[in-house]
Amino acid sequence: MDRILIRGGNRLSGKIPVSGAKNAALTLMPCALLTDEPLTLRNLPRLADVDSFGHLLNELGASTAIEGTRPTDFGRVMTVRAGKLTSTVAPYDIVRKMRASILVLGPLLGRAGEATVSLPGGCAIGNRPIDLHLKALEAMGAEIEIAAGYVKASAPGGRLKGGRFSFPVVSVGATENALMAAVTCKGTTVLDNAAREPEIVDLCNLLVAMGAQISGIGTERLEIEGVDRLHGATYAVMPDRIEAGSYACAAAITGGDVELVGAEANDMRATLDALVQAGVTVEETKGGIRVAANGPLKPLTLSTAPFPGFATDMQAQFMAMQLVAEGASVFTETIFENRYMHVPELARMGAHIDVRGRTAVVHGPTRLVGAQVMATDLRASMSLILAGLAAEGETQVNRVYHLDRGYERLEEKLQAVGADIERVGDG
Ligand code: UD1
Numbered sequence: 001m002d003r004i005l006i007r008g009g010n011r012l013s014g015k016i017p018v019s020g021a022k023n024a025a026l027t028l029m030p031c032a033l034l035t036d037e038p039l040t041l042r043n044l045p046r047l048a049d050v051d052s053f054g055h056l057l058n059e060l061g062a063s064t065a066i067e068g069t070r071p072t073d074f075g076r077v078m079t080v081r082a083g084k085l086t087s088t089v090a091p092y093d094i095v096r097k098m099r100a101s102i103l104v105l106g107p108l109l110g111r112a113g114e115a116t117v118s119l120p121g122g123c124a125i126g127n128r129p130i131d132l133h134l135k136a137l138e139a140m141g142a143e144i145e146i147a148a149g150y151v152k153a154s155a156p157g158g159r160l161k162g163g164r165f166s167f168p169v170v171s172v173g174a175t176e177n178a179l180m181a182a183v184t185c186k187g188t189t190v191l192d193n194a195a196r197e198p199e200i201v202d203l204c205n206l207l208v209a210m211g212a213q214i215s216g217i218g219t220e221r222l223e224i225e226g227v228d229r230l231h232g233a234t235y236a237v238m239p240d241r242i243e244a245g246s247y248a249c250a251a252a253i254t255g256g257d258v259e260l261v262g263a264e265a266n267d268m269r270a271t272l273d274a275l276v277q278a279g280v281t282v283e284e285t286k287g288g289i290r291v292a293a294n295g296p297l298k299p300l301t302l303s304t305a306p307f308p309g310f311a312t313d314m315q316a317q318f319m320a321m322q323l324v325a326e327g328a329s330v331f332t333e334t335i336f337e338n339r340y341m342h343v344p345e346l347a348r349m350g351a352h353i354d355v356r357g358r359t360a361v362v363h364g365p366t367r368l369v370g371a372q373v374m375a376t377d378l379r380a381s382m383s384l385i386l387a388g389l390a391a392e393g394e395t396q397v398n399r400v401y402h403l404d405r406g407y408e409r410l411e412e413k414l415q416a417v418g419a420d421i422e423r424v425g426d427g
Contacts, residue, residue, distance in 0.1 A: 004397040004411060006388035007420040008370060012256030014417040018244045018263045018288065019045040019408040020075055020237035023313075024199040026100040027176045028206050028237060029053045032062055032080035033107040034184065035210060037232030040067075040079045044237055045408045048401065052098045054078070059094065060104065061086030074408060085112055092118040092149060102130055102173060105153060106180035109142055113158035117151050127337070132167055132174035137181055139165035140189055162187035162226050170195050170306040175222075176203055183212035185226035194222045197307040198267040202238045209233040239264050242313045243407060245271040246382050248291040249317040250414065252280045253324055253390045257292035258417055265289055270310040274300055274318060278325060299327035299364065304335050316342045316383035323351050324390055325364040332359050342380035345373040349387050349395065370395040375402040382407065389419055 020043035029050070032039040044050055054064040062082035069076045088108050095101040095118040108115035120130065130151070134144050137153060141161040145152045162185035167174060175195040180203075182189035194200070196218060204217040210233045213225035244263035251258035252275060265272060265284050272282045272289070278300055281292040300322055304312040312335040322329035323346065333339045340360055343353045348371045352363040370393035375381030381402040388395030397403075400423065403410055411421045 001398070002400045002423050002425050004385065004400050004403070005422050005424055006370070006385065006395045006397070008368070008389055008391035008393065008395060010254065010389070010418050010420055012251050012254045012258050012389070012414070012417040012419060015259045015261050016247045016413050016417055017074055017261045018239045019043075021045070021199060021202070021240035021242070022047055022049060022406045023172075023242070024202040024238045025050050026053055027103055027199060027203045028235065029057065029080065030103045030107045031180060031203070031206055031210065032057060033060065033082050033085065033104060033111050034180065035230045035232055036083050038079050038081045039210070039232050040077060040234040042077050042234065042236040043075045044078050045240065046074070046076055047406060047408055048404045049098055049100065049406065052094065053100065056090060056094050056098075056101055056104065057082070059087060059091070060108070088112045088115050090115075090117040095120050099128065100173070102133060103176055103180070105133060105151065106137065106177035109137065109153050109155055109160060110181045110184040113155040115151075115153045119146070119149050119151060130174070132169065132171045133177045136165045136167070136174055136178035136191070139163040140178070140181055140185055142181070160185045162189040162224070164190045164192070166192035167194060172197050172200065175200055179203060179207065179214070179222065179224065182224040183207050183214070183226065184228070184230065185224070187226055189224045189226070191222040191224070192220065194220050195306060196220055198238060198241060198264075206233065206235045209235055238267070241267040241271070242311065242379070244268060244289065245311070245314050246317050246386070246407070247413070248275055248280075248289070249321040249386055250389055251291040252278065252293045252297060253321045253386050255293045256417070257290070259285055259288055259290045261288045263288040270308060271314050274302060274310060278321070296365070297321065297325035299325045299329040301330045303332040306335070312336055312339060313379050315339060316379045317386055319353070319360065319362055320346065320383035320386035322362045323364055323366040323368060323387060325362075327364060329362040329364065330359065331362065334358065341376040342383045345376070345380070345384055346387055348373055349391055351387070367392070369393060372396045372398065375399040378402050378406040385410070389414070389421075
């Protein structure tokens with residue numbers, strides 16, 4: 001199994017290209033199931049999760065073709081053709097590896113009037129239910145049954161009628177599934193307290209490009225007028241705000257100066273505000289965002305929240321960054337119940353972090369020392385990479401497959417700005 005070795009202490013300087021967003025890609029790809037015409041997605045990141053989603057689409061009868069991209073390019077162009085579906089079943093073996101597989105539920109119901117999707121089960125960051133996905137679909141007329149670990153959903157008469165649903169908790173995935181099911185309903189659907197994450201806006205923009213009628217895009221009330229059919233489209237995946245934010249933390253923790261090329265500041269204001277509060281210089285440039293750190297970082301108090309609040313997907317990286325800040329930082333995780341799995345691993349590198357329930361207090365500044373550490377989930381892995389970049393000596397991050405799910409060519413991007421980092425196989 002591959003490992004990543006980092007010899008810390010180098011100041012990062014230069015440009016890092018930002019890839020297409022993983023979380024957007026994983027909700028744009030299932031839209032291909034909604035039409036018998038081709039859907040071409042540009043700027044699709046090269047990631048294990050994107051490959052897995054491609055396999056899931058193949059399983060359902062869609063073809064996927066990578067076009068016109070060289071192995072040295074960042075990003076790819078993929079055309080998905082779902083002329084005819086051969087199955088409406090998302091099997092356990094695929095869903096258990098990638099929770100986002102649940103996002104075929106809405107589009108399969110919309111296209112075929114039925115879907116059978118394995119329940120995803122728990123994951124490293126806690127019990128992640130899908131009750132809101134199902135309730136929203138039921139509100140649109142779906143009949144749902146759970147048996148033998150699978151959700152079986154069907155649309156009476158082959159087509160959902162549409163309806164109203166107010167989410168009791170903001171859910172990105174449930175909003176996405178509801179949207180994808182709503183666009184081809186017989187009637188109108190109104191979703192209240194919908195998620196407003198930029199990836200939801202990206203999804204709405206693609207659906208509109210395919211012929212959907214959606215109003216309220218970017219707000220917490222989405223109104224969807226069902227249409228009879230959707231057509232194909234060519235669409236570029238938005239830049240990855242979490243990847244960009246992660247590399248911003250890399251610049252900050254190493255006292256570096258990095259331009260995040262292609263990053264979109266409006267998608268990541270809370271992250272940029274937190275960097276500024278920590279004493280980091282943030283500047284919008286023609287090509288993206290420049291992040292530069294001079295002098296010690298200041299402590300922060302951060303609480304995760306749905307967009308436009310501070311993203312839970314940035315919590316672990318900021319925690320690593322705050323290890324070197326002058327004073328105590330306080331983190332509160334409000335979205336997931338078990339998202340401090342990186343804390344014991346950071347402690348192996350010298351971190352002093354107290355966790356009480358949903359709150360973690362990081363006592364900085366820390367003299368970080370390289371160690372062997374183990375990645376537990378995607379963003380937790382990135383926090384270990386960040387700590388390794390600032391630590392004295394060598395850090396070895398094991399279980400790199402977590403990183404490959406969400407960071408396109410991490411070591412190449414970091415090497416190019418001066419990090420001493422390499423991937424080694426067991427070989
Ligand atoms: C998505 C992102 C993930 C991010 C998260 C929150 C993808 C592929 N993943 O995950 O990276 O960390 O948004 O920004 O886009 N909940 C329920 N019932 C449900 C659904 C969710 O109670 O049916 C709860 C969850 O347990 C959690 C909260 O709602 O506490 C938010 O989860 P949600 O926004 O749905 O996260 P995901 O879509 O799974």
